[in-house]
Amino acid sequence: MQYRISQQAAALSPSLTLAIDAKAKQMKAEGRNVIGFGAGEPDFDTPKHIKDAAARALAEGFTKYTPSSGIPELRKAIAEKFKRDHGLDYKPSQIIVSCGGKHSCFNTIMATCQPGDEVIIPAPYWLSYPEMVKLAGAKPVIISTTDATEFKVTPGQLEAAITPQTRLFILNSPSNPTGTVYSPSELKALGDICVKHHVLILSDEIYEKLVYDGAHHVSVASFSPDHYAHTIITNGFSKAYAMTGWRLGYLAAPEPIAAAIDAIQSHSTSNPTSFAQKGAVAALTGPQDHLTEWLQEYAKRRQIAHEWLNRIPGMTCVNARGAFYLFPNIAKFGLDSRTFCARLLEEELVAAVPGIAFGADNYIRISYATSLANIEEGLRRIERFARRLAG
Numbered sequence: 501m502q503y504r505i506s507q508q509a510a511a512l513s514p515s516l517t518l519a520i521d522a523k524a525k526q527m528k529a530e531g532r533n534v535i536g537f538g539a540g541e542p543d544f545d546t547p548k549h550i551k552d553a554a555a556r557a558l559a560e561g562f563t564k565y566t567p568s569s570g571i572p573e574l575r576k577a578i579a580e581k582f583k584r585d586h587g588l589d590y591k592p593s594q595i596i597v598s599c600g601g602k603h604s605c606f607n608t609i610m611a612t613c614q615p616g617d618e619v620i621i622p623a624p625y626w627l628s629y630p631e632m633v634k635l636a637g638a639k640p641v642i643i644s645t646t647d648a649t650e651f652k653v654t655p656g657q658l659e660a661a662i663t664p665q666t667r668l669f670i671l672n673s674p675s676n677p678t679g680t681v682y683s684p685s686e687l688k689a690l691g692d693i694c695v696k697h698h699v700l701i702l703s704d705e706i707y708e709k710l711v712y713d714g715a716h717h718v719s720v721a722s723f724s725p726d727h728y729a730h731t732i733i734t735n736g737f738s739k740a741y742a743m744t745g746w747r748l749g750y751l752a753a754p755e756p757i758a759a760a761i762d763a764i765q766s767h768s769t770s771n772p773t774s775f776a777q778k779g780a781v782a783a784l785t786g787p788q789d790h791l792t793e794w795l796q797e798y799a800k801r802r803q804i805a806h807e808w809l810n811r812i813p814g815m816t817c818v819n820a821r822g823a824f825y826l827f828p829n830i831a832k833f834g835l836d837s838r839t840f841c842a843r844l845l846e847e848e849l850v851a852a853v854p855g856i857a858f859g860a861d862n863y864i865r866i867s868y869a870t871s872l873a874n875i876e877e878g879l880r881r882i883e884r885f886a887r888r889l890a891g
Contacts, residue, residue, distance in 0.1 A: 508635050515627060516857035517865075520841070524851035535878035537866040538851045540676060540825070542742040544794055546779075549786045550741060554779035566774050568766035569758075570597025570750070574777045577784040578750050585708075586719045588728065590752045596761050597772050597780075601706045601736030601749035606632050608702050608732045608751060609668070611760040613638040617667035622653040623859030624827065626676045626704070630859075638667065642859055647818045647829055651678040655689045662693070668700045671720060674707040677858045677865040678827045679820020681715045691720045691727045701731045706749075707823040709740040709791055712799050715821040721752075729754060739823075740791065741783045746776045798824055801868040801875055808879045809866075812886045824869040827855070831862040833889045840864060848881035 520538040527534045569575065575592035582588040598604045605628070613619060615637035621629050622643045630640040643661050645651045658669065671690065673682040682690070694701050701720055708717040721731035736749030753761065765771075802820060809817040809828045817828035830840055837854035841864055844850050855863030868875055 508637065511634050512631050513627075517627060517853050520845075520851050520853050523845070527845075527849070532849055534845075534849045534851055535874050535881065536851045536870065537868075537878055538853050540739075540823075540867055540869065541744045542739060542794070542824070542869050543871065544742045544790075546742045546746070547783070547786075547790050550743070550779045550783045553782035553786075554746075554775045557775035557778035562775050562778060564774060566771040566777065568769075568771050569762045570595070570772060571774075571777050571781075574781050574784075577781050578752070581784050582733075582752055586722045588719065588721055588752070591755075594752055594755055594758045596751050596753070596758055596765065597777065598736075598749045598751065598765065599769050599772050600747045601704070601734055601738060602628060603747075603769070604734040604736065604749040604751040605629070605702065605704060606635075607761045607764055608734060608753070608757075609633055609636050609638075610764055611757055612700055612702075612732070613667050616665060618663060618665040619668045619670060620658065620661050620666060620699075621670045621859075622651075622672075624651060624675075624677050624855065624863065625670070625859050626672060627857045629670050639665075641666070644859070646860075647816070647827070647863075650818055651675065651680045651827070652682060652686065653690070655693050658690055658693050659697070662697050662699060666697065666699050668702055669694050670702045670704065672704040674711060674715075674717065674820075674822025676707065676823055677825050677853070677855075677863075678818070679823045679825050681711055681717070681821035684716075684718045687718060687720045688723045688727075691723055691730070695724075695726045695730055699730070701727075703731050703733050705733055705735050706739055708735065710795065710798065710824060711822040712795070712802065713819075713821060717822070732757060737780055737783055743779070743783070746773070746779065748772055748776050748780050798868065801870075801872055802826070804872070805866065805868050805875055805879060808876075808883070812883045814890050815886055824867055826866045826868065827860075827863050828866065829863055830855075833886065835889070837861050837864055844882065844885055848885045850878050850881045850885070852882075 524536040575595040613636040617638040619633045633640045732753040737743040814832040853865040
């Protein structure tokens with residue numbers, strides 16, 4: 501029998517980050533000493549008080565359906581978090597709890613975009629953004645940036661890309677895959693352009709707590725009532741609380757958009773996992789001191805990796821100001837990023853992600869969300885591989 505696959509599904513590219521991580525894990529299971537720099541996942545455990553809250557909810561029988569947009573207690577805690585962290589006033593009805601930060605981005609695009617619309621995405625981009633736009637039937641419009649400008653899109657580039665069909669601008673700061681953090685003035689300038697042209701902003705702030713060197717995360721929604729009205733903020737618990745497998749995210753949006761997203765979610769996933777939501781309440785309302793320890797460790801790893809990468813002949817790397825990735829330039833080696841990473845994995849047993857997955861073929865992504873011992877051994881292997889390529 502011949503099966504017809506929808507045009508939207510057939511147009512998708514599988515996630516290279518998940519594919520690389522799966523191959524690395526398979527090689528490890530075969531007994532090979534693979535160093536994995538692929539997955540964007542904290543190597544720390546979920547803080548104990550969060551796990552205890554979820555376990556307690558399970559023990560008490562909190563295992564039934566919840567409202568599709570999340571339990572009131574969690575939506576209230578998220579609204580209070582936005583007020584506390586950014587001075588933003590959201591009613592719980594403007595908050596939607598989802599099955600992960602990725603799910604929040606997907607729901608936002610599905611609720612705001614349709615065939616004929618255009619969505620502006622700066623590259624390097626998180627690899628799922630363009631695919632989500634395609635699933636909505638809209639067109640991704642890519643603005644390329646390079647390490648020469650710290651991978652930042654300028655207001656001029658943004659304004660030049662806007663057309664009458666532009667519906668949405670996707671902004672990710674701190675950035676995956678580059679670690680770029682926009683300054684408040686840079687964010688405001690981009691937000692001003694969107695307000696001027698009545699373009700919505702999807703502000704993906706999942707890495708907001710992971711910033712270094714005095715960088716400070718500011719939400720683009722906080723600059724004025726107009727910026728607020730044009731912005732949908734997506735976030736989640738995966739990165740700041742090491743809750744990747746819990747699959748819990750959230751968003752804050754203008755009331756009509758939040759209502760549309762709630763309707764979409766009610767017909768797709770129903771509600772986020774009940775007892776996991778109790779853990780999320782504990783994450784937001786409980787102690788936050790784990791972040792200080794994690795940030796100190798990330799900062800140490802980042803500095804060692806950044807200095808080492810820049811010592812490798814032929815390789816250059818801009819230092820990250822946020823998240824837990826570095827994005828070194830490999831253009832001088834004469835290989836496309838897919839070939840570079842395939843050979844690196846086969847020859848040196850190091851798993852990195854090709855930059856082509858993020859719309860930037862002259863780079864590779866390295867995650868330093870792994871132990872310092874792994875980082876040092878992995879970089880030693882990368883340097884050996886690079887020196888062989890350089891002759």
